[in-house]
Structure formats: structure tokens, C-alpha cells
Amino acid sequence: DQQVKQNSPSLSVQEGRISILNCDYTNSMFDYFLWYKKYPAEGPTFLISISSIKDKNEDGRFTVFLNKSAKHLSLHIVPSQPGDSAVYFCAASGRTFTRELTFGQGTILTVHP
């Protein structure tokens, strides 16, 4: 039973346009959400996070939106750059004093010049 789902395995976007990556979760105990990106042959790199007490968090070109009632979050990248091409993972954490994250399957983002 996948508690965190990224239903789009891949996304292709033109440079300069907006990239929107989506993530759905089923566990209502999740209260902290993160996005990681991963380049080939490297470990995942933290991108941005959001607590369940917020509905938006922004960091430069990256914005994460959280809709708790729909159990849905999205990552917006504006403007998209070719260097953003990577695998993006959504992750969630529950109300526990641990570093246990539940990850989605990832979305491959390709930004074309």
C-alpha cells in the first residue's frame, strides 16, 4: 500500500516555462512534507519542505503547495532550467521523533532548452 504517490512517472517542459510536479498521500498522520531531487549516480538532495500548518512555502524558483483536505501537494518550478532535469521525490513524515521518511516513486523531469 503506497502511502505517498507520484502518479506521473515523467514530465517534459520547455526551458523558461513552469514545471508542476504532483504528489498525493493517504496517511493523515503525515504532518511534514519534503521534496528531494536526484541526479544519476548521486544521492537525493533536499530541495524544499513544508509543515502541515502551512499551505505554501517558497524558496527562490521553487514553491511547494499543500492542500491538506485533498491530501495533495505540488512543487512548482518557475522558470524551469535545463539543470533542473532530474528525478524528483516527494516524501512525508509522521508525528514521530525520527528521521523516517516515506517516499513516492519519483517523477523524472526533463527541461528542454
Added chain:
Amino acid sequence: KAGVTQTPRYLIKTRGQQVTLSCSPISGHRSVSWYQQTPGQGLQFLFEYFSETQRNKGNFPGRFSGRQFSNSRSEMNVSTLELGDSALYLCASSLGQAAPGELFFGEGSRLTVL
């Protein structure tokens, strides 16, 4: 500052053997977590150590074990290897504060079981 270092980067074992993977966290980080990444299951949490104590464990059989030393370095061990243990094993460190915070991942150890 130096990132998370994992050794070895690649290794090949045969079924029934055991393997030990090592992880050196970022200086000052006291929490070390381990994740298994496979094409079918994605990234799955194995366990977390904080101040030499296992704080949480994922849904993996007892063949998977780990430990953490006083300098925060961590090792994980897989005994009686099975073909399905072939995966990328990722170590992540963090400060270990109350909020989950972000994890800093190493490049991983790629294990192939033949």
C-alpha cells in the same frame, strides 16, 4: 564541509554471503538513517540511529541490522544475502532535532547479489 561518505561504492556478492556497508555522516550530525532503493519499491526506510541507539526500524527482516559508533559513524549489515537484496543502499545524516528536517544523503553503495 565534507558530505556524507559511504563505502564501498560498489560491491558484488553471492547468495548466502553477508555484507557490511559503512557510512560517515556530516561532522556534527548525530542521526544516521539508512534507506534501500530498488526500481520496484523505490526508496524504503531501513532504520535510524541517534547517539548509538536505534530510534526506529522499517519493515525489513532481521537479516538487516545496523549499529552506530560513538563518533556517529554507522554500519549496516545484511546477512544471508538474497537476490532481492540487490539495491542501492543510501545513508543519510541529519542533526537529529525534533522536526524531521532535511536529510543529507550520501551517494550510496550499489550492492549486486548474484
